[in-house]
Amino acid sequence: AQSVAQPEDQVNVAEGNPLTVKCTYSVSGNPYLFWYVQYPNRGLQFLLKYITGDNLVKGSYGFEAEFNKSQTSFHLKKPSALVSDSALYFCAVRDPELIFGQGTELSVKP
Amino acid sequence: EAGVTQSPTHLIKTRGQQATLRCSPISGHTSVYWYQQALGLGLQFLLWYDEGEERNRGNFPPRFSGRQFPNYSSELNVNALELEDSALYLCASSFLGQGASEAFFGQGTRLTVV
Numbered sequence: 001a002q003s004v005a006q007p008e009d010q011v012n013v014a015e016g017n018p019l020t021v022k023c024t025y026s027v028s029g030n031p032y033l034f035w036y037v038q039y040p041n042r043g044l045q046f047l048l049k050y051i052t053g054d055n056l057v058k059g060s061y062g063f064e065a066e067f068n069k070s071q072t073s074f075h076l077k078k079p080s081a082l083v084s085d086s087a088l089y090f091c092a093v094r095d096p097e098l099i100f101g102q103g104t105e106l107s108v109k110p
Numbered sequence: 111e112a113g114v115t116q117s118p119t120h121l122i123k124t125r126g127q128q129a130t131l132r133c134s135p136i137s138g139h140t141s142v143y144w145y146q147q148a149l150g151l152g153l154q155f156l157l158w159y160d161e162g163e164e165r166n167r168g169n170f171p172p173r174f175s176g177r178q179f180p181n182y183s184s185e186l187n188v189n190a191l192e193l194e195d196s197a198l199y200l201c202a203s204s205f206l207g208q209g210a211s212e213a214f215f216g217q218g219t220r221l222t223v224v
Contacts, residue, residue, distance in 0.1 A: 032210055043114075043200055043215035044153075051210040090153065097143055097166055098202070098213055100153040 002027040002093045004074075006101035013081045013108050021076040021104045023091030032094035033074045035065055037087050038103075044090065050074060061085070081108045112136070114216035116201050122222045123191050131186040131219045135203030141165075142184040143204075143213060144176060148197035156199075159184055191223045 004025045013019045025031050032051055036044040048059025055067045065076045074091060086108045091101040115134045123129050135142050144156040155168040159178035167174075173189040182203075188195055198220050202213035 034212055036215075041198075041218075041220075043217045044202075046212045046214060049210070049212055094210075097155055097158045099155065100145075102152040 002031070002095040002099055004033070004091045004093045004099065004101040006089075006091055006104045008104050009102075010105045010107065013106070015083050015108055015110050016080050019078050019081040019085070019106065019108070021089045021091075021106060023074045023076065023101060025072050025074060025091075025093055027093060031074075033065075033067065034092040034094075034098065035059065035063070035074075035076050036090045036092060036100075038090065039087050047076070083108050083110055114201055114203050114214050116199075116216035116219050118219060119217070120220045120222070122224060125191055125193060125223055127191050129188045129191060129195075129221055131188075131199050131201075131221070133184045133186070133201030133203075133216060135182050135184070135201075136214055139203035139205050139214075140182055141204045141206065141213075142178055142182065143202045144184070144186050145200045145202070146170075146197045147200060147218070148194070151197075153200070157186065188221070193223050196221060196223045 034049045035047040038044045047063050048057050050057050050067045058064045063078050089104050092098040117132045141160040143158050146154045157176050158166045162178050176186040178184045198218045200218045202215045204211045204213040
């Protein structure tokens with residue numbers, strides 16, 4: 001079965017600094033990988049996906065993710081964090097339904 | 111274009127009762143997924159419907175069931191409610207049940223069992 005793991009429960013970043021939220025995957029074959037964000041008491045919002053091709057994927061709100069096959073990772077990144085980026089972030093893989101990691105709480109302080 | 115809509119927003123039930131949650135997918139989407147998000151447990155996959163058929167279910171007891179209607183809307187039924195069923199239930203839809211298409215989520219139904 002396909003799975004993803006998010007090794008950090010929480011990430012703290014100062015506003016204006018770059019941020020990274022980590023995700024590793026375990027799949028057979030080529031993975032379809034996704035990142036979602038969840039604000040308090042809300043549903044999930046799609047940020048970006050990797051299907052094939054360029055290893056650097058650009059998504060919504062200035063986020064991007066780097067697919068690394070040798071390290072089986074799909075880390076979410078943003079060059080300059082905003083306080084409004086504070087939320088819960090989920091990595092997911094298609095299996096064929098979406099299977100989610102446990103989530104990472106991102107806190108961006110002014 | 112309307113997104114995925116779920117009703118009701120909040121639902122309070124007594125232990126042992128039944129709960130029915132509803133989901134309307136984005137127009138044109140044939141697949142509907144249900145997830146449970148309990149406090150501290152992340153997103154757990156419940157059920158997947160596509161073209162009116164149940165395609166897969168997660169590791170949940172049979173008292174969690176549902177169906178998909180001809181217009182692709184869906185219902186999730188939870189029978190014999192237990193306190194630990196209290197959670198945010200999220201519905202998502204996608205154009206294709208497999209492959210590269212992302213799923214879009216509704217705002218969820220907060221079920222509280224007392």
